[in-house]
Amino acid sequence: MNRRGFLVDRLPYVLAFLASLGLALAVVRLEPALSSGTPAGPSGPTPANLFYAGLLAAAVLLTYLFYDYQRRRPFWEQLAALRDNPFLDAFAALGPGATREQELAREAIRTQHRLYLDELSSYRAGQEWSSLFSSRWAHQMKTPLSVIDLTLREEEEFGRCPPEVLASLREETDKLDEGLELMLSNARLADFKADFVAHRVDIAAALRRVVNDHRAAFIRRKVYPSLQAPPEPLLVETDDKWARFVFGQLVANAIKYSRPGAGDDPKRVSLEVEPYPQGCRVRVVDQGVGIPEQDVARVFEPFFTGENGRLYPGATGMGLYLAREVCRRLGHQIDLTSKQGVGTTVTVTFQTKTSLHADLPNLTKP
């Protein structure tokens, strides 16, 4: 905005000034006619006429202010609406400014907005590419892994390789598989909304499937599951696949951190389903190594592995983080308590929708 623009913006102001000046001068000039009969004193206009001139000037000023306010107001109102608008693209609706200053501000915002969008879309493209790449990559790595797995199976049945060697190879391929699954889940989590269907799920049946998915790990680590659930099916509002992902993580952890049972005293991982008036709780209880007290508060942080992470190289620090993220999105609560040397209990709390309706009568009560 140059000086000329500044002056153009001020044009109404200058006009108002000229108008009030002209009116005041006119009053002085027409003094004799206005105060008919009373001769003008040598000292100038009478006090009444001076007051009249002032009144005219004030009226012009007020008119100008009113006009200026009306002219500028729409833009301010839009800016105020924009300030309180939570959406990124709301700016597009901002109309042209009434003055050059307003127009300049609008153009400045527009330029910044465009630059920001360009930057954002380049990041978004990069992000999409890398998440696509990592999920494709994880999928491709699964192929050689399953070939190794098949070879191992064949070797177990017909080969001469000692079973200890096969078992330790198998353990490593399981770790690889777990890691790849984790990576895929993480990539899927990014577009959770597209991959989420809420429905009523029989929680005990879902847990049974989770346990069966991990049967090989249970057997190999000599840890045994037990499922305690009420005999009648208990329906919870959740997404079947994601709920199984959460419990899969919890069960895998429980197995991983259970010390192998010795002889007559095999370690157990128990899954306990406990209904309560507003929903149900599922506890995954292990008799494992437990988590040191100072680490318990941080287990849900991404990449946090703590003291156990140093002892067990398989820890990624992602399992519980992903479980909590999924729970947060599903609207379930997840808590963890642990005692070192005794075991860890993770509780997932499902709130059934009926609890909302159950509250309604209370609201209407006085």
Place this chain on the structure above:
Amino acid sequence: MEFTQTEFRLLGLLVQSAERIITREALLEQLWDDVSFVDDNTLTVNVSRVRRKLEELGAGATIVTKRGRGYLLEPKDAAGE
């Protein structure tokens, strides 16, 4: 003489892998029941029941325990190995 379902499946698995050692892990994995999960003790109990029943039947084969490796269904005459 009656075999429970688990015992019958166990015997079937031993017959299938005839004269080759089958590991406890492999047996557990095969016997794993979707409803009541089979643990180590259950397997031990079932193996000894099947072994006893085979003896009572006078079958020509018996289950031999290979320590640290697994189980093997062997013809009776070779069982003393």
